[in-house]
Amino acid sequence: MLQVNELYVKYPKAKEHALSNINISFQKGEFICILGKSGAGKSTFIRCLNGLQRPTTGAVIWNDKDLSRLKEGQLRKVRVEMGMIFQHFNLIPRLSVFQNVLTGMFGKRSPWKNLFGIFSQEEKKLAISMIEHVDLVGHKDKRVEALSGGQKQRVAIARALLQNPKVFLGDEPVASLDPGTANRIFSLLQSLHNEYDLLTVINVHDVVLAKQYATRIIALKEGKVIFDDLPEKFTDEVYDLVYK
Ligand SMILES: Nc1ncnc2c1ncn2[C@@H]1O[C@H](COP(=O)(O)OP(=O)(O)OP(=O)(O)O)[C@@H](O)[C@H]1O
Numbered sequence: 001m002l003q004v005n006e007l008y009v010k011y012p013k014a015k016e017h018a019l020s021n022i023n024i025s026f027q028k029g030e031f032i033c034i035l036g037k038s039g040a041g042k043s044t045f046i047r048c049l050n051g052l053q054r055p056t057t058g059a060v061i062w063n064d065k066d067l068s069r070l071k072e073g074q075l076r077k078v079r080v081e082m083g084m085i086f087q088h089f090n091l092i093p094r095l096s097v098f099q100n101v102l103t104g105m106f107g108k109r110s111p112w113k114n115l116f117g118i119f120s121q122e123e124k125k126l127a128i129s130m131i132e133h134v135d136l137v138g139h140k141d142k143r144v145e146a147l148s149g150g151q152k153q154r155v156a157i158a159r160a161l162l163q164n165p166k167v168f169l170g171d172e173p174v175a176s177l178d179p180g181t182a183n184r185i186f187s188l189l190q191s192l193h194n195e196y197d198l199l200t201v202i203n204v205h206d207v208v209l210a211k212q213y214a215t216r217i218i219a220l221k222e223g224k225v226i227f228d229d230l231p232e233k234f235t236d237e238v239y240d241l242v243y244k
Pocket residue numbers: 011012014018036037038039040041042043044045
């Protein structure tokens with residue numbers, strides 16, 4: 001479904017590659033957690049999957065298209081199929097929950113409709129159903145800046161879902177949340193993953209969360225894959241290898 005071939009990324013002026021020789025195949029239905037120390041390359045990797053980061057060499061193949069060869073306009077279309085959530089939510093703080101969720105449709109509509117905020121009844125209904133899905137109905141008209149971190153991440157999840165994505169990507173989506181809230185967000189992601197039959201790929205610091213929710217764990221160290229297997233195979237010895 002999504003494939004990474006001989007992927008290398010080197011940032012301008014950096015001495016070392018941020019990612020080296022990554023070869024991975026992802027299948028629909030997998031719930032994958034990416035682990036690794038700070039600076040291991042997790043964020044760079046996840047951003048390569050939807051073309052936010054261009055590889056220096058190598059390919060990211062999505063439905064027979066090599067994303068690294070697409071122009072920015074073509075990439076934007078592909079990104080509609082890949083919902084993404086972030087550590088700092090990337091919402092518009094002064095807009096309401098409802099307005100923020102509606103922006104998830106922007107990639108599919110004409111720019112002038114977006115500019116004037118014109119949405120059909122059907123589009124509005126869909127946005128409301130996503131807000132229900134993430135359990136925020138009572139907060140629909142509140143400004144996002146008035147919400148808690150966990151609620152903000154729920155808004156971001158609803159916005160990403162409104163794109164009707166096939167892939168769900170998360171770049172440290174629970175790093176700013178307390179452990180209980182982080183667990184509830186992962187539980188929500190897991191149930192949406194199952195309901196919408198997605199491929200989910202999430203970077204996470206918390207090994208316990210990864211082992212609880214992932215169907216497959218990939219660990220990076222210094223830009224290389226050093227573990228790619230079932231969560232139960234992620235033993236204490238592997239932990240030491242990854243984090244020491
Ligand atoms: N824009 C950039 N310019 C130069 N170097 C960068 C840039 N972004 C990341 N790097 C470097 O690339 C390497 C991988 O960074 P990346 O952010 O992908 O790691 P990470 O595993 O996501 O780290 P963290 O958990 O701290 O977010 C690091 O050495 C980092 O310093």
